[in-house]
Amino acid sequence: MSANIRKLVVQVDETRKEMGQAIDPPTRRAVAIAVIDNPYAGRYSESLDELIAIGEELGALLGQKAVAALGIAPGQAHSYGKAAIVGEAGELEHAAAILHPKLGAPLRVAVEKGAALVPSSKKRGTLGTAIDVPLGHKDAAFVRSHFDAIEARVSDAPRANEIVVAVAVTDSGRPLPRIGGLQVSEIKGEDGLR
Secondary structure (H helix, E strand, O other), rough: OOOOOOEEEEEEEEEEEEEOEEEEEEEEEEEEEEEEEEEOOOOOOOOOOOHHHHHHHHEEEEEEHHHHHOOOOOHOEEEEEEEEEEOOOOOOHHHHHHHHHOHHHHHHHHOOOOOOOOOOEEOOOOOOOEEEEEEEOOOOOOOOOHHHHEEEEEOOOOOOOOOEEEEEEOOOOOOOOOOOOHHHHHOOOOOOOO
């Protein structure tokens, strides 16, 4: 099953100053968003295999688009996250089917490695609904400097029979991190935690 994509949106935000302090190099976060038809809209199905397959497809597509938008090599990606908004004729389990069983593996390929769990969020909404895509370091969940989020929103989505799927990638942590914890230079990347 291939995703029936109505719209793709890719956005990059770059922070150059924070609290009057120059950020050099700037911190950058990209979010790639697909607006897709929900093949299960308006009906209950015990099997959600179509959405699971679509999740795998979108993990690769959106991960690659986010990395490309940052203009970095896959191994230079720091953080990642995923989120979905289901239109009114869908259910939260439709978002779970896209996000959880198979989206992560191709996203990890797009960012090279990715030992840590991919943070996620999901909700039901209508046109213009926003969702915060949670972010965490791709190889070590305990890196506090990379606990963050980026908002994803498409003004004309999701329609009742659609799902908005977002993948976010960064090339750094938050600007001016200073709350301690595991540092990027200390990552072992073996267990996804440290």
